[in-house]
Amino acid sequence: MCKVDNMVTAHGADHRRLRGLLSRSFTPSRIAMLALRIEQCVDRLLAEMAQRGGSADLMSEFAIPLPTNVIAELFGLPDEQREEIVALTYSRANTSATAAEVRQTRQRIPEFFRRLIALKRGQLGDDLASALILARDNGELVSDTEPIDMSKLGEDVTETLEEIPRRFKVIETVREKFTCRDCESISQPPAPFHATPRGFIGPHLLATILFDKFGMHSPLNRQSTRFKSEGIELSTSTLADQVGFGTAALMPVFDLIEAHxxxxxxxxxxxxxxxxxxxxxxxxxxxxxxxxxxxxxxxxxxxxxxxxxxxxxxxxxxxxxxxxxxxxxxxxxxxxxxxxxxxxxxxxxxxxxxxxxxxxxxxxxxxxxxxxxxxxxxxxxxxxxxxxxxxxxxxxxxxxxxxxxxxxxxxxxxxxxxxxxxxxxxxxxxxxxxxxxxxxxxxxxxxxxxxxxxxxxxxxxxxxxxxxxxxxxxxxxLRGIALGGRNWTFAGSQRGADRAAIMLTFITTCRLNDVDPKAWLADVFARIADLPVSRLHELLPWTWKRLREAEKAQDQYIA
Structure with a gap:
């Protein structure tokens, strides 16, 4: 058996000692440098053996210089640690090896040190024993794929809260035109509905703009800056127009809340x-x-x-x-x-x-x-x-x-x-x-x-x-108005103050009924145009909440 191979395939107990030494003294970068030096030494040894043929005296040509020069001089380990590593490395060494044995060892070196680095970084943990090359008590070597008898003690779960950035999409609706030669007419499906006249903003985005402005007290100029940083060009004047149109679209619901x-x-x-x-x-x-x-x-x-x-x-x-x-x-x-x-x-x-x-x-x-x-x-x-x-x-x-x-x-x-x-x-x-x-x-x-x-x-x-x-x-x-005033400072006009009052009506009423204002606004914008007047009461926050809970219970029953 090659000397380097014996270092790589140390006995199980000795390997645990080596792992302890590495965990105390070696960083991942040092382990990588050690692997590189070993590869260089083995490559040089193979070249020399190819020139002269036969076997090589590892103790004199390869093994002895490596731990003394690499470990002691390059890494500056204390003498007691160097002696432990040297004794561990050569305790079962053969003094000679053939070229085939050296080549076999050369192939094992990268994977062995890759796993040592993973151990040092905490990526393998206790499972390293089943991945590294170990030896049985009787001295026979085992392969790195052979399982060993281990039982699971338990596990630790670490939770990390992370953010998924907002994503925007443009929905393109293709409306084909058809002509009839017999009746000389042109037909085309109607354009998709938008909550605002001549609008291009979907219900969820419009709900976000309104809720951020009146519920989270984020002025439109700040929203415009944030949209720009996310790759969306929406000027403050465009956002202001959408706020006005969105508020006007919700007036039928405002009248119902007022009557209530x-x-x-x-x-x-x-x-x-x-x-x-x-x-x-x-x-x-x-x-x-x-x-x-x-x-x-x-x-x-x-x-x-x-x-x-x-x-x-x-x-x-x-x-x-x-x-x-x-x-x-x-x-x-x-x-x-x-x-x-x-x-x-x-x-x-x-x-x-x-x-x-x-x-x-x-x-x-x-x-x-x-x-x-x-x-x-x-x-x-x-x-x-x-x-x-x-x-x-x-x-x-x-x-x-x-x-x-x-x-x-x-x-x-x-x-x-x-x-x-x-x-x-x-x-x-x-x-x-x-x-x-x-x-x-x-x-x-x-x-x-x-x-x-x-x-x-x-x-x-x-x-x-x-x-x-x-x-x-x-x-x-009224507390939110006093707190939000530090952000938006003033209403731009009497009409702007009226819009603020209307939107505060919806947001506060939703919160009083334990309804998410943003989700409610998005659903109302998506449905209000197609909903008959006789069913407008379904959009009131407390009725909306009851209907959603009934639908959720029905879906759970079906599932």
Whole structure:
């Protein structure tokens, strides 16, 4: 057996020692260099043997120079490791070999070192024992394909999250023209439908553009830049046209959501500012929202939200929105929703229920211990003990509300009469007593007067179980506008603000019903043109969700 062959086909126990030495001392690049030097030495040995014929004395001509020169000098291993490798390599060496044996070894060298490199890089692991050339205990060599007796201990699974880049495609529809010589007419199939007039953008891409703009607050100029980086040329003006056309195509669904919201027994109403670009400067416009959410009192009506935009906060705008509404409106104390002059002319005026979160916030600002500690360093004023007690009284009321959330209106009313009414009545008497002892310069007078002057509106929750203690539903619906304003800064025009209100209606309503807004928009754009008016209600988010779940259940049953 050739000396190099004996190094390659070491005994199993010795091979494990060699593998341990390699794992401590050799890098993959060093192993590759060692393989190259061995190949060069073997090639030189074969050339010399061809010239003189016969066998070769490996100990003197090949084997001895290789470990001492290559391992010790090239790789600079410590003496103790060099001695271990040398002893391992030549422990069963024959001192001579024929040319045929050397050629056989030459063919094995590349695969052997390739596997050693794979072991070093962690690509083979414990399976290396079945892939490398091993020897049995009796000294007989085995082939690299012969399996050995091993049992699986277990396995480890490593998960890596990766991104698949977006892909775009152009769908070409070929419409052949035919002519009839007898009737002298030309026929051709109709062009495929696009959601927008004279459009070329498919429903899924249009849904992505609208959702990114109004749901993720990504301005059109940023979207245009991203499309360009992906090889798609879509200018900002082209995207703006598609937004306008897409919004107009969804107006029938907007009308259905509007009718559903204002048919509710109780609404949450609020507004927030939005800068609107005018001729010379930006004006402070308003986005109004009305939210229907009956889940707190166990109502069966699906939740929904409607938005409107206006150029100012004049009362004529909410009065126009609420002209046909006569239920409960939870709001702040803005008197523009329905002044007395308007309420007297309506058959069923609005019943107002004011937000206790607004009232509590005014006390909390005067009782904020952390803020007071920060301001004290700047010679700020200490906290107000009256405000602190008011916050504690409110906390007891809110704890009761958390316990009865989701119960029916009757159960909520019974619990409030038993637990909340005594606390609230006592709070009323306490506020009046404290108000009488305060001077005009006291800061806590303002929140006390805010409640006492509107006490009937604040006490409405004790008479109707449908009323919530706060108007947080409307405030949550407006939170995205405040956050998104940092990205889009202002609405380009009043028409742009109206489009934003329409799209926010769809996106918020989808989220309230646990529907993916992007998937909903894509499906609606694909179907709305061919859907009869009598079936438009199928596109409402809550109905759309129910139909999809029914189809999914049916497909699973068939499968």
């Amino acid at each position: 919201v204002f048919a509710a027994e109780r609404l949450h109403g609020d507004d927030t500012t939005i800068p609107i670009q005018a001729k010379d400067k930006c004006t402070t416009g308003r986005i109004w929202t009305y939210v229907c959410d009956d889940l707190p009192f166990g109502g069966a009506a699906p939740p929904a939200a409607i938005y409107y935009a206006s150029s100012n906060r004049r009362g004529e705008h909410p009065q126009k929105h609420l002209a046909g509404y006569g239920g409960i409106l939870q709001s702040d104390c803005y008197n523009g929703f329905e002044p007395l002059s308007v309420a007297e002319k309506k058959a069923v005026p609005i019943t107002f229920a004011f937000c206790h979160a607004h009232a509590r916030r005014k006390f909390f600002e005067l009782a904020d211990i952390q803020k007071s500690a920060r301001d004290r360093k700047r010679r700020g004023k200490p906290i107000s003990p009256i405000a602190l007690e008011a916050v504690q009284r409110y906390d007891a009321l809110f704890e009761i509300e958390r316990q009865i959330n989701g119960l029916s209106a009757e159960e909520r009313l019974a619990a409030r009469q038993e637990k909340s009414k005594p606390l609230f009545d006592d709070m009323h008497e306490w506020l009046k007593q404290e108000r009488a002892t305060l001077s005009r310069s006291s800061e806590v007078i303002e929140p006390i007067d805010y409640m006492l002057k509107r006490w009937d509106g604040f006490a409405g929750f004790l008479e109707d179980g449908r009323i919530c203690l706060t108007n947080n539903a409307a405030e949550r619906a």
